[in-house]
Amino acid sequence: MSDILRLLARSTSVSKATAPPKPKQSATPTPVAEVKLTTAARRREQKRRAAANAANGPTGSPVTLVAAPPQADEQQTTKNGKEGKEKSKKRKRDEVEAVDNIVSVPNGPNTLDPAEVRSLLKQHKLKYTILATLGSRKELLKAALEKGQEDRTEAGRAASKNATTKKSKRVKEGQEKGKKEAGNDDNEAAEPKTPTSTKLDQIFPTPIQTFEELRTNYNISKRLYENVMVQNFVAPTEVQMGSLPLLLDGTRHLVHGLEECGLDLMTIAPTGSGKTLAYAIPAIDHLIRTKHEEGDSYEKGIRVVVLSPTRELADQIVNEFRKLLLGTGIKVVGMKKTLIPKERRRTRDTLNENEDEDEDEDEDEDIESSEDDSKEDDSDIETTNGSVTRSKKGIAVKSEIMVATPLLLLHAIQLCPDLFPVSNVSRIILDEADVLLDDLFLSQTTSIISHLTSPSLSFSFWSATMPSNSESLATKLISSHSSVLSSNKTRKLVRLIAGIKDSSLPTIRQTITYTATERGKLTALRQLFSSSLKTPCLIFLQTIPRAQALHAEIMYDLPTPNRIAVLHSNLSETARSKVMDSFRAGEIWVLITTDLLSRGVDFRGVNLVINYDIPTSVASYIHRVGRTGRAGREGGMAITYYTEEDVKYVRGIVGVMEKSGGAEGLQKWMLTSLPKTTKEDKKELKKKGVKERRAGAGTADGKKSRISTKSGYDRKIEMRRKAAVDMSKKRVIKGSEESDEESESEWEGFA
Template identity: 35%
Template sequence: MDFFKLLGKGTKFNSKRYQEDFDIFKNKANVDEIKDTVDVEEESAIPELDFFNTNKSKEDEVDLKKKKNTKKDKKEKKEDKEKDVELEQEMDFSKESEVQKFRLNHKIKIYGTDVPNPIQSFEDLKSIYNVKPYLSNNLKDNGFTVPTPIQMQATTIMLHKRDLIACSPTGSGKTLSFIIPILHALKAPMKKGFRAVIISPTRELAQQIYREFQMIAKGKPFKFCLLSKATNLNTETGYNKNLDILISTPLRLVHAIQHESIKLDSVQQLILDEADRLLELGFLEQMDEIIAACNSPTLQTSLFSATIHSGVESIARTIMKDPIRIVIGQKNAATETIKQKLVYVGGEEGKLIEIRQMIQSGLKPPVLIFVQSVERAKELFHELVYDGINVDVIHSERTKAQRDNIVNNFRIGKIWVLITTELMARGMDFKGVKLVINYDFPQSVQSYIHRIGRTGRAGRDGEAVTFFSRDDVTYLKSIVNVMKSSGCDVPEWMLQLKKPTKEMKKKLRNRPVQRKTINTMSKYDKQKIHHKQDMINNSKKRKLKNNNENEKNNKKSKVE
């Protein structure tokens, strides 16, 4: 709009008298519309003077239209998905070809004999397996409407009382896959002692499984025991025939078995969550003792993880009876909903520069940052704590209360960025984690898959950024292969890199790359501080020496 029209709002101009002047300022496009009296009350104000935001710009209108269109698109997509589900439910499983087609559509691969058919919906649990109404109601109440591929197949195998080895991507719903069959098999609380045992490698994951059991078992008075240091095994919370389900870490349970505080001879269901970690050398002896204590002839064993290599499978088969193996999607691959990215940082100094640039450009919390050791977690925390973001650090040296408080604050959004070690890499379900940053390059493919699996869970989109320096290039090809199999774009030169040998992989797993301390202080400043400290120490030594000499002289003078 014409600025002079706005200034003349409420006044009248005689266009005939001031025709020459008026022609200079009038809008040529509206010549026919201009009258002797110009009233601008109905005109809109220019943006600079639109203090009350009364105008709606064309851009805003376009944005509103776009938002409406996107909402319509989302509704249409949801309707399409619901239609697809309905169509899938109508599939006739009386024909083996239809079952195979269904498995192929959901990327379900099975290995074993007499494998039961998958379920197409949670309603099938009620109609085919006579699952109790409280389970169906709790699933609906907690938003579980359509089963994931692992839930479709693993649930039925366990309901048929078959041993199971299940490999499924992170965030695909493995926990629910064993909760439903366990609760169905136990039927109701009984005074027989523990009938189901779930082992997890970390206390945080054990607590998460405990919460999910309580959520799905709501309305049924099952009694759960989460074994921890605080659990008093010699009194009412110890070995008690009123308890039904035990959730624990290996070391805590072994300690209880050795002190005869717990008996596992009534256990019908044994679940190893994150089985590849539990069957590694660090936990293997402890697992042997636990499995030996579960001596019931009707014991059913199930293994779940996102990464199960051939070595773990061969160990697992020695403790299982004719197990069925399931692989969802690509074996040892990440979820397709995660956008993966590799960033070259040169040396260790480049990592801090890159992460600070990411913070300045705007991080979308919550964010998880993984480092390779407790010391480096502390160092990075001390660097980022003054950068204006809500950051905290969690590692094995923190107390139980501190760790619980940090996890809770991260869940509710009080902490935006959480720095951690491998402690939080497995199984932890933080809904809504937008970004995972591998500050230190992971020591194995399995570590990488589990780390980035903290985002992109339950079908949500996520992003994973991995920093690599000159020291990490040798091991880059392993991660590149995971990215490619997950459907990510990878530069051609990365695909041409040489694979690391088995010896190199083993060496990296056992001993991580030696890295410089995380510190932005210059060499000059470090030398200056070191020199100052030396001067203080030398001064103290001189004073101590002088004091000793004075004492000796005083003693001599007294003797004389």
């Protein structure tokens, strides 16, 4: 019995001893395929494998899993799965943070996918085109060779690819025929043909989408950024989105196609789209960087020149710059005649006074200073040896930014090269560039640019309209400049089009009305005054006499007196400034003017623009209409009157209305049945206006185009009264001159 008990106890101990041991963790784990698992265990292992792969990342070493023994606890497996999921989530968060850090790296634009960049540019209607590659002959030849080599490489690849594709198809049809044609394709691949396409190259920079990117991505001056944000701009406009990445320093080399190249920019954007801010921010940031880099060796003086065709626009540009320059240490000055010493001014006046006055009257443009300038007080200017040294307002020529009209700045440079040194000018900005490159201003603009000798000079052209001849003139102007010819790197002229070229804003409601005669215009205008006049209102006419005549005719048509005024270039500067201030303050409701105010001047509250006389060109129409609807403001309206004499000039205006999409009541027959304007008619209209409304037209035409409702008898009496008053004034002046001469002849001096 004892033996049996001993035997049973030994068997029990043997069974414990022979129990399967727990597997040990080894350096070489057991392959998964060698372990047989149940269905539930296999599922658990798949989850563990996915968690382990996620934890190690896609670039990690391959992971080999070890099967758990059948005694492994299921809770431990679940715990490991949760840890793997947590690691996976943490890894994803780390990846997102890393991407965010890369995107928000300062001094560089956002890293966007090329497809996203193109989609963004298409959404905002931004198009970049390289108009010309400029520079010295050596650099151009080098760039042409590099480009030719790239073209040959691409052509060779394309030809070889086509040859391979064609060969595979031809083998199926026949081996002999396939061999012959493949040999021909190889010859074509060896000698690619020179591309004959004239299509211009395009580039795709990353546009900015918020003003905050100027600080975070482009690292502009903190003070400049604060001045921009104080203006309460909600978001950058299209022209600002597209131009700022190209003009700001330090990021141009990141744009594909502009690596190691100089850049000149031509920007075409609708009126009221914020072009002034688009070129002011880069110019100021460039000056701040230059001042910081040069340190103690920095010298004040003119470094940026802004040209504009009219004084009103120049004054407006100066005001916009001053808002952005607060606290930066950079100064801006508007060029005035009083900055030139009297002695040198008199020398120029005796030689060119008559010529300048005739040019001002004929073109109805505010090119230069009027008679009021000669009456301004020069007592604030101190002279030393006939030259201006300083004034009560500070040293004007030591301002870094100079805003001026072309002829006035040219006279200052020619008469006072010591007071207006321009050798350090690194940027020249042409606002309303198509006018500055027109025949009226071209000689003055080119003369100014010829005096700018800085090797780092860059050009920028800005306008709402830019014809092809202006583009070619700009290209020639840059390519012939000494800074480009002596440069050791190539320059590229890039054209940026924001929106639809040569069109007005779609937010402006545009109508065109046939009035048959001049009396019909006056009747339609008075009917508008009594029914649906939206003030403030601008009324444009062709000539100064017509503007004065319309003002005399309707000055009392509004119920409140003194609410209608007239503005033209024959008025003194003081009178013009007073009218402008009153119109902006709301004291004047209706302002009658010529094309003097059609360009660039910002009236943000104008609700209605009336083209009483048809514009002299399509560009003039676009700029006139652009005085309303500024800065995205909706509700602006434009009305154009035309008579029987204007029919042959209407088709171009109708085309602009149809292209912009803001036309009301535009009928289809106007797009097809109206006569086309010939080139000769366009040139004549642009230079002289409609023949019947020119100053000094014949008597028959004068009666036909007269702005008046008075009878002929009343008009004769009025003219006689005016003639009598003029004759009496002349007699008084003549009598005073004769008395002065007699007194001078009688005076013999002291004995």
